[in-house]
Amino acid sequence: MVNTGRVGILLPQPLLRGRRRPRVALVGRPRTGKSSLFVAASSASPQHRLLRHGDARDECVVDIGLEQISLVDLPAVDSLHSPRSRDLPLLEYLLWGDRRPAVAAHEDDLPAESLEAPDVLIQVVDATALQRDLELSLELCLLGKPLLIALNRVDEARRKGVYVNGRALSEQLGVPVCSTVAHMGIGVTDLFVAALEAVRMPALPPVRTPGPHLAAALEPLRSLLAQPAVAQSLRVPLPFLCVQLAANNEYFLQELASHLPQLLPQVLAARAAAARRLPRPLPDELHADRHHQAAILFESVSRFGGTAAAGRWQRLLDGVFLHPRWGLLGSTLVFALVLVVVFEISGTIDAWTAAPLVEWAQQWRPTSTPAVVGRAVVDGLIGLVAIVVPYMLPLVLLLVALEEAGIMHRVAFVVDRGFHRIGLHGGVAAPFLVGLGCNVPAISMVAATSSGKERLVATLLLAFVPCSARSAIILAMGGKYLGGFGVFAIFALTFVVLTVLGSLLARRYANVAVGLIQEIPPYALPRWRPVLARTWERCSDIVTIVTPLLVLGSILLALLDHFGADEWINLALSPVTHWWLGLPVLLGVPILFGVLRKELSLLMIHQALGTMEIAPLLDEVQIATFLVFITFYIPCVSTFALMLRTIGMRQAGFSIALSVATALSIAGAVRLLLEAWRLLFG
Template sequence: MGAAAPVVATVSLPRSLLRGERRPQIALVGLPRTGKSTIFQAASSTAVEAGQLDGSSLGFSTCQVNVGLEEAALVDLPPLRSLHDLDEADRLLLMALLGGQPARRGEAGFKTPDLLIQVVDATALESSLALAQELCELGKPLVIALNRLDEAREKGVYINVAALSEALGVPVVPTVAHMGKGITTVFETALQLLHAKRCPLPQLPSPHLRKALAPLNAILDMPAVEAAFRVPRTLLLTQVARGDTWFASELARHFPDLVPAVEAARADATRVLPRPLAEELFADRHYRAAALHEQVSRLGHAAEKAGWKRTLDRLFLHPRWGLIGTLAVFALVLFMVFEVSTALDALTSAPLAAWVGQWEPDTTAGVIGRAVADGLVGLVGIVVPYMLPLVLLLVSLEESGIMHRVAFVVDRGFHRIGLHGGVAVPFLLGLGCNVPALSAVAASSSGRERIVASLLITFVPCSARSAIVLAIGGKYLGWEGVLGIFLLTMLIIAVAGKLLTRRYVKASPGLIQAIPSYALPQWRRLLAITWERTSDILTIVTPLLVLGSVVLALLAHFGADEVINMLLLPVTSWWLGLPVALGVPILFGVLRKELSLLMVYQALGTQDIALQLNWVQIATFLVFLTFYVPCVSTFAVMLKTIGRRDAVFSVGLSVAVALGIAAVCRIALQGVNLLF
């Protein structure tokens, strides 16, 4: 029997993707406090432009977003109350929906929306249904985001989503905007609707009103009238029938001969109706909204106790308490790095290092052999205790759906430095090792986002740098000094992020983050993803670690240490105020950061460095090592992921930041030392 044919997955794509010049304009509309701006913030990019409608005080925001392989321009308009009982604000919004908004100097603009997304509060559905029926009159594709459905159920309000969608003739998508749920589906549905070119049918008034308005409709049935107003016929008929001031003035200005006939038709309609025409239109609109509300919703008992999934969502996605879940994940990562990984290190690489350390060759060949062994032991020390456990943990959190929730919560914070919350996983990986963190960035982002995130990750203190800070700082500076260094790192990452977004000005489009269901991770998939993220160790890092160890050993073997120390005298002694002997540990720390501590002890001739350095020098040295180039392995992976130009820029940036911040800390701490 022959081998079984491989299973091939196929994904159907539309013939013409909506992107580039075909990118549609999508407008978010809705009553106040429905969650409209929350959806915009969840979907928006790091480059949001602002503008005002016709020079008024009504502001809007716009940005570009990616939806899978397609793109859209998204605009968040001010709250819209009605299309019929128009005040000045509602009229401006109506004109914007029908004709867009030209860009003004220093402000954003937007073209006529191709599709509308109405955000509806499920806890107050009836008030939004009248507006939904009015939006159907505009002749534009419409999607309803039924928000806060979870709160409605908790209050005992149950809404038949399918019945509501059928009654209005538009897709209705349940969402919980503040938790990021359903947002991806809303935009995917919107683009599917645009591909299908399907618009809702107008929600016609009751039969008795249609009969009463027939004569008026016949008067307005003129191409010239429709061309002048450029609004759908049903909307024009309703506005003229109720005597809207702006429509009446425009009719009198363009078609003064029609005004008597229009007024006579309105008077005739009033005579056959039980109340004045404007009041009858208002009452009919709200009657139809109330009837629809009664048709699609029912009252019942409040929802039973939320299950464990709902409880976890409150922990990870709640607007106020979601940060607790994020901090818990961060604490778990720190526990893995500094407790579990430390214990594994003591069981794996430490015994190997002690065994290899018994070999003290005096020939060049022996020195090279010992260096190769040291390099391989260093590889084990990176991969086994620190990299594999942390990558496995974070992949498990991703596969279970937890990391997607963490990314959603921290998204706004990352927006402040020009990134998306999706890079949260690589940043956490960076606490273990920058190498898999860079690989994760390359796999999950592109363009400016990939470059900026990669540059910033080099400042994330990996386990090797953290171990040095904890070992030396914890002993000689106390917990206050260690905490200060880590807080300084966070500050520098934030400031550098803001500055880098100015260097790389082309902002990334918005990324709509999906919130998947919770799932139990599968071991085969966990191992496959872990291998994918750590495979660069064999192809890139291993040769460099071995080669670096050989170079370092040969320099020491041939007595080149003193020459290097003298060449680095301007940096070590003049700039940083450190002993000249620390030149070699500073320079060759880029080969393997975990050797920096050992080289410091060797250079100073003692493991009690307080005999050679005061506390200001210790703090300056630790700050410099924290921001200095992580290691040559990190640089090699950056060459692969962001290219030579930006990788070299990263080296220059890290050296400049390390020298600058260390010098500032030295001067500040010397001042403190003199005062106290």
């Protein structure tokens, strides 16, 4: 560990990432939840399929804090003793990877690519059927590799009245045991942190000796296989090799006959002698002994009966938020709560705070240049209040409280699979919900919780999330002149555009994301001091960065209007406003003011048209076209300023070009479709 000196954080040295990242293999019997664990861990990471004569295994890179692992999902296997032909590739991979021993040089199906043997094994076991899995655990202990147990489906086991003592199981087996609920993501973080510890401080699992009668019968065979020539040729741990040959594993017998023929007769003789000392065939005795040990182990760590009163309400909530199907309903309820904040509570707060300030400022009619500048400063500060007080603070405060309570982590886990399709993690779900209030704190959250290309893609997409200002325009104009169906259609179009753009950006930045372990914390009552501290942390950027730019932008646009330059702006924008969008030329300045603050576009439309009733001057097609354009048009200056800081000038410029191109193309297409509809059915 080393002190960084600047912030006093101790980091492990060297960091296990990049070329140093270890390879962790998931093994287990069928239907234990192994693949669910891989899906929960792999997240948006591009998966690489490894093939070898019909055997397929998936591999991906996963982030655990500052470190990484290469996670391999191996095919399910019932037993490693006397494996079937289809299980041989898995056994070979566990033993050697692509570095085969000398006896395998003659094989014609050697791996075509580098497949290094795993550094750590994680066996996923089913807590509802633990005894059968423990037999495989005893076999894996013989491989001479660090082993961890993922005690999966502990929630189902508790519902059935089965309680497994993970600590006792760890002590009995001599390996770390982590309780998990893979499909809910519970315990996954602890499991992979333990895997990293197993790499950094490797400890081999103890080999459990068979029963005395079986051990005595196998001792001559074991002594025979302990010769250095056997270890050098086969590179197989002695306990495992002894059991394999005793169980009549044809693979090792054939290799022994090909490369150590002088030893084969002695091995067969020792095996026959052992069989004669036992009442049953040797393979049956081995299986019976292993089954007996697993049964004793299971009984010593398990308890049956009773009720699961402790933690009942937590499990009920998890059944709502983390269920593969019902979890989406729970997430939708959270989403509905956020919408209530955006469109109800924030609207009320806005009427108490920003609206009176706007009404007061409208009474000031400056004529001189200094007065115009003063009014512009006031307008900029009022715009700041209108962003922070009614929309940002309540939303961020609510979402931070939901995070402290453990709710947002569960929402992120449920929507994770949908975000995977656009190359993102479910961890960005919270910023996207915040973006419904304001894109500024949403981008700040993305910058704090992601990095690299994932931060870039999420930031680019957040520019298209309809913030409260855009939503207010849609509701104010669309609700009044287009009706409920028109408003719904615009929001639905926004969702479609986000999905399509996300897919395109995922292709542009393909194979760059790595898996992210999403921690599912326990439920907790939010504490007001941490909630307030984190709320300020996420809102502080708007004070230090956005405020100066907001005021400067307001001054610039006020001076343009004061000196009559707005007519020239309208004329310059006429190819967009009039020719392409079919809007009146005088709406160029209101559209431009949308860069500063989206609500200003709505206010200045009334000023430009000279009336609060715009329906006689704009028809339904023009209103719909304007709303679609302003929805996808360049994000406000506050958002752009933060994008400059988080993703840089080049990518922020790309975001502007993308938003302009998207707004022009979609708004133009909507205009043409609506005009065609009116012409045909009008």
